[in-house]
Amino acid sequence: MYIRLAGALYLLYLAWQAIKPNGRAVFNVQILPIDSTFKLFIMRFFISIANLKIAIMSLSLLPQFILS
Secondary structure (H helix, E strand, C coil): CHHHHHHHHHHHHHHHHHHCCCCCCCCCCCCCCCCCHHHHHHHHHHHHHHCHHHHHHHHHHHHHHHCC
């Protein structure tokens, strides 16, 4: 019950921020810096490690190729 109420209040707060005079839009387009290829690779590597299905597949397949 309290989580729903907190969520509804948060949505009302976001609506007020968007509607009030001189308010900020929630979905403003921002120019972001371009990340390096290495940084993107490292980010994807850790995301893949955190994925349980990928971890199980890696643990089941890698020993077959390492020991051969």
